[in-house]
Amino acid sequence: MSILALKNVSKSFGALKVTDSASFDVPQGQALGIIGPNGAGKSTLFNLITGNLKADEGSIHFDGRDVTNVSAMERCLMGIGRSFQIPQPFEKMTVYENLLVAATHGRNQSEGQVQQACATVLEQTEMLRRANTPAGQLSLLERKRLELARAMATEPRLLLLDEIAGGLTEGECQALIQTIKDIHAQGVTIIWIEHVLHALTSVVERLLVLDFGKVIGIGDPDEIMASREVKEIYLGIDV
Amino acid sequence: MNTYVVETRTRASNVTAILGTALVIALILLPLYAGRSTIQDMFFILTMLVLAQFWNLLAGYGGLVSIGQQAFVGMGAYALFGGVILAGMDPVPAILLSGVAALVIAIPTAFFAFRLQGAYFAIGTWVIAEVFRLLLAQWKTLGGGTGTSLPRSATKDMWFVDAIKTLLDVKTSAARDILAYWLALLLALATIGGIYWLLRTRRGLALAAVRDNTEAAKSVGVDADRMKWMVFLTSAFGTGLAGGLIYMQKARISPDAAFSVTDWTAYVIFIVVIGGIGTIEGPILGVLIFFALQSLLADFGSWYLLSLGVLAIAIMLIAPRGIWGLISERTGLQLFPIRRRLKGGQLDNLED
Numbered sequence: 001m002s003i004l005a006l007k008n009v010s011k012s013f014g015a016l017k018v019t020d021s022a023s024f025d026v027p028q029g030q031a032l033g034i035i036g037p038n039g040a041g042k043s044t045l046f047n048l049i050t051g052n053l054k055a056d057e058g059s060i061h062f063d064g065r066d067v068t069n070v071s072a073m074e075r076c077l078m079g080i081g082r083s084f085q086i087p088q089p090f091e092k093m094t095v096y097e098n099l100l101v102a103a104t105h106g107r108n109q110s111e112g113q114v115q116q117a118c119a120t121v122l123e124q125t126e127m128l129r130r131a132n133t134p135a136g137q138l139s140l141l142e143r144k145r146l147e148l149a150r151a152m153a154t155e156p157r158l159l160l161l162d163e164i165a166g167g168l169t170e171g172e173c174q175a176l177i178q179t180i181k182d183i184h185a186q187g188v189t190i191i192w193i194e195h196v197l198h199a200l201t202s203v204v205e206r207l208l209v210l211d212f213g214k215v216i217g218i219g220d221p222d223e224i225m226a227s228r229e230v231k232e233i234y235l236g237i238d239v
Numbered sequence: 240m241n242t243y244v245v246e247t248r249t250r251a252s253n254v255t256a257i258l259g260t261a262l263v264i265a266l267i268l269l270p271l272y273a274g275r276s277t278i279q280d281m282f283f284i285l286t287m288l289v290l291a292q293f294w295n296l297l298a299g300y301g302g303l304v305s306i307g308q309q310a311f312v313g314m315g316a317y318a319l320f321g322g323v324i325l326a327g328m329d330p331v332p333a334i335l336l337s338g339v340a341a342l343v344i345a346i347p348t349a350f351f352a353f354r355l356q357g358a359y360f361a362i363g364t365w366v367i368a369e370v371f372r373l374l375l376a377q378w379k380t381l382g383g384g385t386g387t388s389l390p391r392s393a394t395k396d397m398w399f400v401d402a403i404k405t406l407l408d409v410k411t412s413a414a415r416d417i418l419a420y421w422l423a424l425l426l427a428l429a430t431i432g433g434i435y436w437l438l439r440t441r442r443g444l445a446l447a448a449v450r451d452n453t454e455a456a457k458s459v460g461v462d463a464d465r466m467k468w469m470v471f472l473t474s475a476f477g478t479g480l481a482g483g484l485i486y487m488q489k490a491r492i493s494p495d496a497a498f499s500v501t502d503w504t505a506y507v508i509f510i511v512v513i514g515g516i517g518t519i520e521g522p523i524l525g526v527l528i529f530f531a532l533q534s535l536l537a538d539f540g541s542w543y544l545l546s547l548g549v550l551a552i553a554i555m556l557i558a559p560r561g562i563w564g565l566i567s568e569r570t571g572l573q574l575f576p577i578r579r580r581l582k583g584g585q586l587d588n589l590e591d
Contacts, residue, residue, distance in 0.1 A: 073462050093447055100579060102459035102460070131586060
């Protein structure tokens with residue numbers, strides 16, 4: 001059964017069509033990678049799925065329910081968690097408090113109920129040692145980990161990761177991949193936008209290519225990477 | 240299984256609790272040993288503190304920078320005068336009417352102002368406040384544009400005044416000031432206590448998240464719109480109560496004074512900004528500095544306002560988090576701690 005289904009979803013900013021009639025399904029428990037050149041509309045697609053943006057046309061179903069007109073806040077409560085491409089921590093709050101907001105509001109529980117769960121997420125994302133540090137003082141890697149941790153604190157069934165490996169060193173990247181693999185192994189469905197292709201392909205089971213807002217390919221990662229369109233459009237190689 | 244615990248108390252906050260209790264007792268007993276002018280000064284300080292705490296809740300925690308708080312002071316004041324003059328109420332219970340009236344006009348105000356963002360919101364609230372001032376200036380029964388006074392009969396046998404006269408052996412006018420002072424003290428304590436309580440709940444977390452990043456807050460399930468409404472209406476209610484109390488003590492009202500943007504918003508912003516926005520301690524420190532400056536510079540006319548402006552600019556440049564922000568940064572001092580610190584479990588072996 002598919003946990004997420006997009007049907008002919010379109011979004012324009014003025015005259016620019018950023019998402020052009022996108023349709024695809026994500027089966028429960030799958031990890032889907034999204035690639036495409038800069039400006040292809042990847043982050044916009046995420047914002048449409050999370051509800052931070054409203055679709056102009058088409059429909060989005062999550063878990064069998066039509067969520068096209070449901071707010072970002074409610075979609076979070078339904079089980080959609082996300083990280084932002086540019087980390088958006090609550091800067092004046094500590095790392096632990098960042099998770100606490102997500103856990104108490106994203107799951108509608110009291111602080112006491114989520115305390116241990118937040119600590120467990122901090123352990124899992126290797127952020128425990130920074131628990132009491134204000135988020136504004138974190139390094140880039142730590143900010144990215146916080147994005148992941150905060151999304152996890154809402155206990156999502158669908159986790160959207162937006163370029164979470166970008167700008168990291170190879171060592172940092174490997175550690176992050178392992179964390180994401182662990183999360184995926186728990187049964188969380190993942191959709192991951194990434195330019196760091198080896199990071200992406202080491203986790204995902206399916207790959208989607210986006211160009212000028214259009215889905216131009218979806219399928220097995222090896223086949224997609226070997227396809228002529230991807231080489232031409234995404235890698236800029238004239239085949 | 241490792242057990243984690245969360246702490247908010249600090250050593251400084253335990254000391255604050257003890258010193259704070261002593262200070263509150265001293266303030267309650269103040270009329271026993273202080274003269275009438277001290278009581279009036281303290282009334283001014285306490286009511287400005289209440290206005291500052293509510294503006295801070297709005298701007299410092301809710302991210303809603305309003306320049307229209309005078310709408311709620313003025314509306315609260317006029318509601319009190321209306322209740323006393325038109326309905327024959329006693330001024331003391333009429334203060335509650337002030338809060339309710341401010342709350343009632345806050346609903347349409349928010350409805351319009353929330354369509355605006357940032358600077359447009361600020362200007363919008365100011366414009367709406369002007370609309371209320373002009374409307375009330377048309378109300379002839381309450382003195383129109385020139386204003387009116389509370390009837391002597393109403394102020395003479397106000398609730399509690401006789402009791403205070405007998406208890407402290409003072410004249411009626413002094414007893415009225417003492418009553419106003421005690422009510423202001425009660426309001427200030429309730430305001431600080433209430434805001435501190437709010438910030439330590441789940442809603443306080445949501446409020447801080449909305450302030451830091453609204454979009455991200457929505458993405459983790461925070462109802463950002465509801466938080467804004469809650470903060471705006473709470474601030475309006477509290478500001479209205481303060482407005483009613485201030486004008487009960489003044490016993491004379493005019494639209495220009497009650498809806499003064501300088502007295503009820505500009506000074507209040509000054510207090511919060513120099514003291515430290517986004518903290519409970521900031522407005523407390525700010526109001527004391529403001530009062531000291533006002534007493535020192537009162538004789539210098541427009542130079543007084545110029546110096547306030549220069550000081551505000553200097554502080555914004557040197558210490559954008561205000562004087563309390565500077566102190567707290569250097570010393571780590573928090574008198575009203577809200578930070579949740581995770582302890583125990585694996586953290587005991589980890590933390591650097």
